[in-house]
Amino acid sequence: MSSANKNRAGSRSLLVAGAGIPGLSLALALKQANGPALEVTICDPGLSAGAARHRGRAFAVAAGPRRMFERLGLWERIAPAAEPIRDMVITDSRLADPVRPTFLTFAQRSAEDESRGEPFAHMVEAEAFVDVLLRAGAETGIGFEATGITTALPERDRIRATLGDGRDLAASLLVAADGGRSRLREAAGISWVGWSYPQSGIVATIAHERDHEGRAYEHFLPSGPFAILPLPDRDGRHRSSIVWTERQADVPALLGGSADETLAAIERRFGLSLGHIELEDGPSAHPLSFGIARRFCGDRLALLGDAAHVIHPVAGQGLNLGLSDAAALAEAITEALRLGTDPGAPEVLRAYERARRFDTVAMAAATDGLNRLFSNDALPVRLARDFGLGLVDRLPGLKRFFIGEASAIRGAQPRLLRGDAL
Numbered sequence: 291m292s293s294a295n296k297n298r299a300g301s302r303s304l305l306v307a308g309a310g311i312p313g314l315s316l317a318l319a320l321k322q323a324n325g326p327a328l329e330v331t332i333c334d335p336g337l338s339a340g341a342a343r344h345r346g347r348a349f350a351v352a353a354g355p356r357r358m359f360e361r362l363g364l365w366e367r368i369a370p371a372a373e374p375i376r377d378m379v380i381t382d383s384r385l386a387d388p389v390r391p392t393f394l395t396f397a398q399r400s401a402e403d404e405s406r407g408e409p410f411a412h413m414v415e416a417e418a419f420v421d422v423l424l425r426a427g428a429e430t431g432i433g434f435e436a437t438g439i440t441t442a443l444p445e446r447d448r449i450r451a452t453l454g455d456g457r458d459l460a461a462s463l464l465v466a467a468d469g470g471r472s473r474l475r476e477a478a479g480i481s482w483v484g485w486s487y488p489q490s491g492i493v494a495t496i497a498h499e500r501d502h503e504g505r506a507y508e509h510f511l512p513s514g515p516f517a518i519l520p521l522p523d524r525d526g527r528h529r530s531s532i533v534w535t536e537r538q539a540d541v542p543a544l545l546g547g548s549a550d551e552t553l554a555a556i557e558r559r560f561g562l563s564l565g566h567i568e569l570e571d572g573p574s575a576h577p578l579s580f581g582i583a584r585r586f587c588g589d590r591l592a593l594l595g596d597a598a599h600v601i602h603p604v605a606g607q608g609l610n611l612g613l614s615d616a617a618a619l620a621e622a623i624t625e626a627l628r629l630g631t632d633p634g635a636p637e638v639l640r641a642y643e644r645a646r647r648f649d650t651v652a653m654a655a656a657t658d659g660l661n662r663l664f665s666n667d668a669l670p671v672r673l674a675r676d677f678g679l680g681l682v683d684r685l686p687g688l689k690r691f692f693i694g695e696a697s698a699i700r701g702a703q704p705r706l707l708r709g710d711a712l
């Protein structure tokens with residue numbers, strides 16, 4: 291058996307299964323803070339495809355996680371692929387309605403009161419984002435293995451993992467960042483409370499005639515939300531990303547026709563405010579589900595990102611939860627290493643779970659509730675939600691609360707999310 295820490299007597303080691311954005315961010319934060327005192331290896335069969343497998347995806351990254359990347363010295367490299375959301379307009383209507391009345395606006399002026407002049411989120415293109423993280427990982431001395439972890443066996447003072455190519459690696463702690471269907475979570479016997487939504491999330495990149503001026507739109511339509519999110523211009527073209535929630539049963543009819551028919555279906559929802567539109571990338575449809583692990587840790591095992599929780603994309607918060615996990619776990623592990631204690635010890639993992647549990651359950655419940663409230667055309671429900679949104683728009687205190695939640699900067703946050711060093 292080889293060991294991830296075999297070369298350096300006294301050093302500790304960490305194995306991360308999953309090179310998604312949360313797994314990579316955790317590894318980078320830990321390697322930067324601890325240098326040779328911690329050896330970090332990331333395993334993922336998808337690494338052989340590099341960042342290209344993320345082409346066409348973009349994520350809203352909230353202010354808190356953005357501060358973490360600033361602190362890690364990476365934001366400057368990510369920024370060319372990022373567009374600040376300066377303004378957000380929320381409407382509630384039926385597809386056939388000629389006008390979509392605005393119920394709620396989050397202008398940047400309000401966000402400034404709340405978060406030191408920062409936009410509450412940036413849209414970041416995933417391919418460039420992951421490319422920066424992979425390069426920074428190689429520069430920092432993280433080990434990469436382009437293979438999955440198939441089994442993991444905890445022992446007294448380490449955990450032994452078997453890779454897809456048959457090799458064994460040992461580490462003080464294994465982090466399962468292997469996505470919503472986490473094989474490592476299941477193998478550890480950690481149960482999962484969850485369900486599938488009868489909806490799919492359709493994502494695409496749209497080029498449009500007019501400048502979006504940093505404005506995002508969320509149109510709540512009866513089958514689910516349709517979000518238009520600003521991207522940076524490329525090759526002189528104005529661009530936005532769409533996240534379009536539809537009933538799963540309707541997706542084949544909506545996307546199965548010719549390119550012109552698909553574009554026409556998008557156009558009906560997108561509206562005319564940005565002028566003529568063209569499809570630049572996609573569309574691709576993703577079945578939507580909800581799930582939360584009963585525990586975020588096991589024996590020398592920590593769950594991170596979607597392996598711990600999967601939420602509806604209505605508020606663009608799934609990745610942000612995973613990045614908050616990375617900040618909290620990096621803090622717990624670094625504290626243990628500074629005290630000279632074992633980073634895989636139960637008390638370290640419990641500290642991580644305590645830091646993340648409440649925030650995660652609250653966000654999961656809020657996004658589930660929001661989706662149920664808005665993916666509904668019954669008249670009493672429409673009236674109730676329209677009254678609710680109008681109320682929020684008129685009460686600055688309530689609005690600030692919502693913006694604080696969307697920025698992931700409220701309450702007792704991990705140091706990195708506040709922009710502080712580990």
Ligand SMILES: Cc1cc2nc3c(=O)[nH]c(=O)nc-3n(C[C@H](O)[C@H](O)[C@H](O)COP(=O)(O)OP(=O)(O)OC[C@H]3O[C@@H](n4cnc5c(N)ncnc54)[C@H](O)[C@@H]3O)c2cc1C
Pocket residue numbers: 307308309310311312313333334335336348349350351437438439440467468469470473474491492493533576594595596597603605606607608609610611612
């Ligand atoms: C339509 C849609 C839109 C979204 N928009 C947003 C948004 O705007 N903002 C936001 O915050 N969130 C958003 N999300 C949520 C976001 O996509 C996820 O929360 C995030 O991608 C989860 O990252 P992850 O790395 O935890 O999991 P994944 O992205 O699933 O990555 C898991 C990784 O683990 C690897 N892996 C799997 N098995 C193994 C194994 N056995 N060993 C090693 N590696 C393994 C896989 O190859 C993969 O690279 C959206 C989701 C959807 C569906």
